[in-house]
Amino acid sequence: MSTATLTSGLVTVGPDTEAASETRDDIMAAKQEAPVAAAPLAHAPAAEPRTSFGEHCSAFLRAVLPPLLGFAFIIGLWALVAMKSSDFPGPAKTLDAAITLFSDPFYQNGPNDQGIGWNILSSLKRVAIGFGVAALVGIPMGFIIGRFAFMNSMLEPIISILRPVSPLAWLPIGLMVFKAADPASTWTIFICSIWPMILNTAQGVQRVPQDYLNVARVLNLSEFKIITKILFPSVLPYMLTGIRLSIGTAWLVIVAAEMLTGGVGIGFWVWDEWNNLKVEHIIIAIFVIGIVGLLLEQCLLLIARRFSYGNN
Amino acid sequence: MNAIVKVENVGMTFDTKKGRFVALQNVNLQIRQGEVVSLIGHSGCGKSTLLNLIAGLTLPSSGAMICNGREIAGPGPERAVVFQNHSLLPWLTCFENVHLAVERVFGAKEGKDKLKARTNAALEMVHMSHAAQKMPHEISGGMKQRIGIARAFAMEPKILLMDEPFGALDALTRASLQDELIGVMEKTGATVVMVTHDVDEAVLLSDRVVMMTNGPAATIGEILEVKLAKPRDRLQLAHDPHFAECRGAILEFLYQKQMKKAA
Ligand SMILES: Nc1ncnc2c1ncn2[C@@H]1O[C@H](COP(=O)(O)OP(=O)(O)O)[C@@H](O)[C@H]1O
Numbered sequence A: 001m002s003t004a005t006l007t008s009g010l011v012t013v014g015p016d017t018e019a020a021s022e023t024r025d026d027i028m029a030a031k032q033e034a035p036v037a038a039a040p041l042a043h044a045p046a047a048e049p050r051t052s053f054g055e056h057c058s059a060f061l062r063a064v065l066p067p068l069l070g071f072a073f074i075i076g077l078w079a080l081v082a083m084k085s086s087d088f089p090g091p092a093k094t095l096d097a098a099i100t101l102f103s104d105p106f107y108q109n110g111p112n113d114q115g116i117g118w119n120i121l122s123s124l125k126r127v128a129i130g131f132g133v134a135a136l137v138g139i140p141m142g143f144i145i146g147r148f149a150f151m152n153s154m155l156e157p158i159i160s161i162l163r164p165v166s167p168l169a170w171l172p173i174g175l176m177v178f179k180a181a182d183p184a185s186t187w188t189i190f191i192c193s194i195w196p197m198i199l200n201t202a203q204g205v206q207r208v209p210q211d212y213l214n215v216a217r218v219l220n221l222s223e224f225k226i227i228t229k230i231l232f233p234s235v236l237p238y239m240l241t242g243i244r245l246s247i248g249t250a251w252l253v254i255v256a257a258e259m260l261t262g263g264v265g266i267g268f269w270v271w272d273e274w275n276n277l278k279v280e281h282i283i284i285a286i287f288v289i290g291i292v293g294l295l296l297e298q299c300l301l302l303i304a305r306r307f308s309y310g311n312n
Numbered sequence B: 001m002n003a004i005v006k007v008e009n010v011g012m013t014f015d016t017k018k019g020r021f022v023a024l025q026n027v028n029l030q031i032r033q034g035e036v037v038s039l040i041g042h043s044g045c046g047k048s049t050l051l052n053l054i055a056g057l058t059l060p061s062s063g064a065m066i067c068n069g070r071e072i073a074g075p076g077p078e079r080a081v082v083f084q085n086h087s088l089l090p091w092l093t094c095f096e097n098v099h100l101a102v103e104r105v106f107g108a109k110e111g112k113d114k115l116k117a118r119t120n121a122a123l124e125m126v127h128m129s130h131a132a133q134k135m136p137h138e139i140s141g142g143m144k145q146r147i148g149i150a151r152a153f154a155m156e157p158k159i160l161l162m163d164e165p166f167g168a169l170d171a172l173t174r175a176s177l178q179d180e181l182i183g184v185m186e187k188t189g190a191t192v193v194m195v196t197h198d199v200d201e202a203v204l205l206s207d208r209v210v211m212m213t214n215g216p217a218a219t220i221g222e223i224l225e226v227k228l229a230k231p232r233d234r235l236q237l238a239h240d241p242h243f244a245e246c247r248g249a250i251l252e253f254l255y256q257k258q259m260k261k262a263a
């Protein structure tokens, strides 16, 4: 950021986009005297609900039809391939297996034979822990890096070297340190989650608009108010982007990590079913992993939307 | 003379990649209590730079800036600023944006109800009570600028600084906000320093118009006293000979004496 200026940087004045949306109505509304509102709506035609119902239907079809066609196509292709091959299960067989599988998702026959529900849950638990610890460490670190140029130049080269490393390369170190498989895979999740959180938070801190900081300076806000009313809210969207990116990679990495470490978990389950040659279960697992990943992503998008303050 | 702000021999030099850039040189200006002063000049001449100096957002490279007998060492709530791009915090409602300022200035000595009443009064003054609970992105640019003005006036500053407050608005909205500002200034008797690039706006609103020469090393070229009775009415002024005279003097300064080479 350059030195503080009152205006947004050194721009010269010209009509900006807002000016275009400015109309007489705005002025009237601002004067607060518009008792005649809603008048033009008085003679709304009675037939309107029907047309709007029809419109709703066609809009619904437009939204739903293409994805359905896509799924139908891929299932058709899959059925075709399965017919030609002897050991590749088709959609019907897979569906059958899925129904049996999901009719009892939470059975427990010893440590290496548990229902798919348990496997998903224990993977999610590892992701949650590794990810949570990464947030606790990464977000404050992002703030520090973003706020202090010295810390930034000190840590940047280290992060640049470590970030492209596959988190699985850290697995042996986790195994060595923790001497157990379970915390080791959580550790890989921690490693892969922390980079996006640090980098996005730091970027958010560096991009707090100078205008807002100027407001804080003119009001002479206390440090506490600056953090709660200005820094935190303006960094929050960046932080949520970091969180969303890292939960995405975390969910990718956990499958691989569990394949290597064993135990209970969706990744291990895939490997186990491969050893049992139950290919239909592997296909189910692929769907399940995809759906869970999608849900995680959507949840975070929902949260992020809640905290994006419109296009100001 | 009871000058509330004194600018004495102020110079401002920026260190840029291409070397030192002298933006302002030898600026001398006194602003009296209750006076409305506008700064006018070609784009890039240093109007914002001068206003930032008075606000205390930047400190001068040479000379002295004095407010109320004391050297200006930094920004403070007694010199409120209306920013060109409104600068409302997008995560706070309009009410909360104004309240943040009110709370900061009066929070130590007044109770919660009083603070709320102050905030509501400020919103009422700019006719924005109906939008108190709206978020800034839900209202138009002109309305945002109104809230920005309400926030600044609510602080009851000794001096109000405005950097092209209506620069980004269309002519109709601008006129209506100017009228509103005339009303608010009349009611509060505020001391105002305003940057503008609009000649009519300068004459309509101010007691004195400070005309700046072109940069680099810009300084004050002429100062014009506008001796029109207040409150002013834009319709009557259109036929006023003194209004035309003032307008002519500023236009002459801008387009003859300080003609900018076509950029
Ligand atoms: N922080 C800065 N660093 C370098 N140059 C600056 C800075 N602020 C302003 N300037 C220069 O000073 C001159 C005056 O700028 P400004 O005060 O913004 O002009 P205006 O009259 O349009 O408000 C311009 O040439 C601008 O490039």
Ligand SMILES: [Mg+2]
Pocket: A007, A011, B047, B048, B049
């Ligand atoms: Mg400017």
